[in-house]
Structure formats: structure tokens, C-alpha cells
Amino acid sequence: MLDERKLAVLRAVVEDFVNTNEPVGSKALADRHRLGVSPATIRNDMVALEEDGYITQPHTSAGRVPTDKGYRLFVDRLSSVKPLSAAERRAIESFLTGAVDLDEIVARTVRLLAQLTRQVAIVQYPSLTRSSVQHVELVPLGGPRLMMVVITNTGRVEQRVIDGLGSVSESAVNDLRAMLNRAIAGLPLGDVPDAVDDLPAQVDPEHRHMAVSVLSVLLESLVERHEEKIVLAGTANLAAVDFAASLRDVLEALEENMVLIRLLGEAKDPSMLTVRIGEENFHEGLRSTSIVSADYGVGNQSLAKIGVVGPTRMDYPGTMGAVRAVARYVGQILAGQ
Amino acid sequence: MLDERKLAVLRAVVEDFVNTNEPVGSKALADRHRLGVSPATIRNDMVALEEDGYITQPHTSAGRVPTDKGYRLFVDRLSSVKPLSAAERRAIESFLTGAVDLDEIVARTVRLLAQLTRQVAIVQYPSLTRSSVQHVELVPLGGPRLMMVVITNTGRVEQRVIDGLGSVSESAVNDLRAMLNRAIAGLPLGDVPDAVDDLPAQVDPEHRHMAVSVLSVLLESLVERHEEKIVLAGTANLAAVDFAASLRDVLEALEENMVLIRLLGEAKDPSMLTVRIGEENFHEGLRSTSIVSADYGVGNQSLAKIGVVGPTRMDYPGTMGAVRAVARYVGQILAGQ
DNA sequence: ATTAGCACTGAGGACCACGGAGTGCCAGGA
């Protein structure tokens, strides 16, 4: 069905269309690629490719354009991830070193990725679920209020104000803090709920109310919003593209964090690149975009995802190379923190 | 020069143009507004207004369009801030209550403002400079590393990892923490540098190195990035507008945080609304946008700014009303935290 | 199986005519 040459034609169509953004015809293909056959032959192959749904004509007497299915085949079988140039790798390093805290690492990463790919970059904050508790701090704020700060081994800090505790004695807070840290310091966050289950029983009744309040806020802060935080950059790059869907729809989709999280989250295989093309995206506004995403993490442990959103007509090998490289470097930086 | 009627004409031109986005002619004005004079008279007034630079014709035989100068006069003298409807005020309240921490307050505020104005909203995080130190926490991370967490009275938390300290003894950390908090808890951040100046001298020589490192990181964290954090929402609303400058330029400007900070920062008068119109913005990409901004804070103390970016052709009274109302509510919420 | 040749198709650009909104100006009226 699809012999070598037909695949070569498809590859050429994708590459040319990505470059020129114009339907590509048989003659142009014969000129620009060394396929060794005449335009007429290419036309015959194109008919076959079109029957199989890999390319399509916008209208009669126009060249061909890849379909989503065509891009899919291209990504799966006809292309390989393009490694970054030395200059690009140096850029990554100089860009990411010197970040002072997690916020800055994430902010720099997302700008970097947007710049490398000239598309919209997305970076998810390291998930709390897979990290572990470094330390819990309790700070009396005066009156009936207390601030709780949870520090994780991925550099992330969650804080909450706890109110309505009645009077808070300094020593009770100290006791509770010590007890808490004894119970959960070093534990993976997933194990925290079990570990604190019987703590209230160990607190003397006078302060049990406070302990219960603190624990409930602690548990809530760990489960509820654990993966919500996402940062974007490079939306200006969208303006250059003309989408089938309106630009507005795309921008709107990008502002809905939950959508983005689901998009990134559906990667099949950790530490692998995932590519979702056009119609494969469940979200209406993103039907004419493709998303390249990858996990990043420390060691084998995947902490979160990064990704790039662009038109289906994107440079897949280059984008995949950039995403993969940035994901690796971020992992290294986080490991060194 | 500019009698009452000419001003009324200018006001009508601005209002109609904002509504329709089309040059407005003398006949349309006479029909839609009760100016009590004929189109011919309006035409004469328009000529005067054009000579003075308040309106302009895109081309002969087209209606008139306000210039930046015209909008300026409209904002300064011809319009008043439009109070929000009861429904809108309810929306603000329900939207902002229930935020658990500063991040969420800011995130909700910016989305709210974007939604109310149907434009791009900007919210700056509360400045550290005007707030004071609530508490400083030092947490040994094991080995030569230490985490420092500074909590301010505006709910903001800054954290830093300090490395390369040699061995860190538990008791030395405890001493330093206590000393630090004695010295600076409750102080405005601006006073911190003076207050810690002579602290190293009080530490026994064995741990002085650690104290110096911690202090330098502390000072750096307070001054360096104090006002950098900014959040955007509603960029999708830009897609509906067609700018003189390209949309790309506007989006690019919005991604440069330093530009935004300067834009917001140039408000003349705290607690007042500031409006910068078109050419008044120093940034190239924002020459065809207007920016409405306001301070928010607790009591008389201004903590930071919020603002809205939209086309010069915007509903100034409505936008100003929304910005003012949201600024006030955020202040209240922060005060209650 | 490949290729050259050829007739056919449809999008897009150039050109043109025309309707209409809006203008400036002038002369007459309050």
C-alpha cells in the first residue's frame, strides 16, 4: 500500500508545507526534493496518499496539505527528534543557571522554551504528590491565627493561614510543630494522611482543637491544589499564525488551567515525548493546534510536565528536540537544588 | 474656543465610536443624540474640534474618529467613573471570598477584572517594601544547606536555599533564628538592612560565616525582586480587537514584566485612578492601547497596583469603575487576611 | 511502472463601475 516512495512523498509534503505554509504541488516537490521521479509520478502517489487520508486538497487545482493523520504518520515513522545545536544547548545552560528559587526556575524555563520553539510554552510546577515533606513550620501570627508553611524536597513551599483557633500558646505550638515533624518529615506526601491519622489522640485535650484544625488545613493543602499551578509564555508567537479556529478560541483555551493540565497530563509514558495532533485534542479551541509535551523530574521520578502548543503545521522534529532537551536540563537543575 | 456644545459633540463622537467602532458622521450624531441642532451645525463644530486636534478623519468623506488628545479630554472633563451595578458588585464579592492564600487572591482578582472589563487585566503582587517582617524561619536541610523563609504581614512568603555553609549545627541555627527574629520581626522591610547591620558581630566567631551568608541572602531577597511579580488574564479579549500596531507587538509588550511594572508604577497619585492613553505610553507596542490603573492596599498604605489594558477605543467610564471597585475589594480582603 | 502531453479547473488579482455616506461651502433665515 504505502511503499517507500509514497512515504518519501508524504515526508516531503509535510516538510515543504511547514516551511512555506502553502499547499504543495507535484512540480514544486520534484524540484525541491531529489525524489528521482517526475511530477506525474508524484501526482499518482499523491492520489494514493489522499485516498488513504494522509493529505488533502483545499480545493481542486491546488496543491496538497497534510491532514492530522498525515502529521501523525510523519511524527511516528518519518521523522526523528532533532538534537539541539551546540549554541542552543549553551543558551539553555546559561539561561537556567543562576535561578534563585523554584519560582524563578519555572519562570525562566517557560520563557526559554517559548524562545527556542517560537511557540507557546507551558510549564507545570513540580507536583507535590511525588515529593516528600522536608519540614513543617508553624508560626503564631498573634491572636487566634497561625501560619503553616510546608516545605518539600522539590523546593516548593505551601503556606496557609489558619484562623479561629481561640488562644494559641507558644509552647503548645512548639509541641505541635515538633510532633508534626517527627511524624511526617521525610515522608512522601501521599503517605502523610495515614501518618497523621492518630496524632490528635496524642495531644492533650486542651490543645486538641488546634491540632485538628492544623491537620485538616495541612491535608487540604496537600491534596487539593497539588497540580494546579501552570505558567505560560510566548503567546505573542500565536499572533503570527493563522488558525482554522479563531485566535480567540486558542487564547481562551490556554487561559483555562484545568484544560492545560489535562492536556499535559495525558502523556502515556513517563520520560517519553508525547505529541497530540489537531483533532486528537479533546478541547474545541485546540482542534487546530498540536501539543508536544514531556515529563521532567529528578532521577526516575517524574515531577511534572512541560510542553509546547503550536499550529498543527509545526516543525515537529525541532520542537520535540527542544522540549526534550529543556525537560532534561530542568531535571538536572532541580536535582542540584 | 470650546463651548459647551462642541464638548457635547466630542463626547458624543467618543461614545458612538466606542460603541460602533466606525467613524461617526454628523448625520448619525444628530439622529442618535439629542443635540438640538442640525447636522450642518455639527459639521461646523467638528471642523473646529478637528483643528484643535481632538478628532480626525481617516480619509475625506468619512466620519470622525477621536484622537488620543480627544480621549484625554473626554476622560478628564467629559465623563465620570461609572459605578458598578449591584449584580457586578455581588459578583466581585462571591468571586473573591474563599481564596485560601495570597496566590489565590491574586489569581482570582486578575480573572475577575478581566471578566468585568472584557479586556486584559494586570495585577501586581503586594510589594514587599511597604510591608513588614512577620517572622523569619530557618530550616536545616541537612548537610551544608539551609532554607530561609521570610513571612510578611501581607501574606507573602519568600524562600531561599542557602548553600555551602560548611557544617550547620542545630543549636547555632536556633540561636541565629531567635536573634534574627528579635532584631527584625515587626519591622518594615525598608528598615531591615539597618537593623541587621551589627548582628554578625554578636555571633560567636565559629558561626559568623553562616550568619553573614544568611544575612546577605536575606537582604538580597528583600530588595532584589521585590516588585517583579505580576499576573495577567484575559489576553483572549485582545483577539477581538484590531490594533493599529500588530497584535503580536501588544502581546509581546504584555509578556515583558518590567514594562508592565513601569506602566503601572507611573501612577501619579496613590489611591487615584490613572489613565494613560495611546501615545502617552512610552512603550512602542502599546501605542495603540490605553491603560487604566489604580493602587490597592490596606488602609492608607498602598501595596501595589492593578490595571487594565485595552484599545484606546475603550469604555473608559466602565473600565475605570471596575478597576476602582476591584482595587477596593482586594484591599478589604487583604486587610481581613 | 513511469513519463510527457494536454485539456480542465478554480482561486486570486486587476480592473471598473456604482451606490452611498459623509464632507465643505454657500446663501438665506432667525
Place this chain on the structure above:
DNA sequence: TCCTGGCACTCCGTGGTCCTCAGTGCTAAT
């Protein structure tokens, strides 16, 4: 002196027509 009705003019935008041209599908020859 200020306002108004009337009028000729200007120019944009629209819609129609024509033409070019890139690209196609088909057929016959290699």
C-alpha cells in the same frame, strides 16, 4: 451673528467580469 437647508464633490467599499496561473487528472507512449 449663529444656524440651517441645499448642493456638488470625494472617496471607500462592494460586486461583477476577465484573465492568469498553478496545479490537477487522464491518456497514450515508452
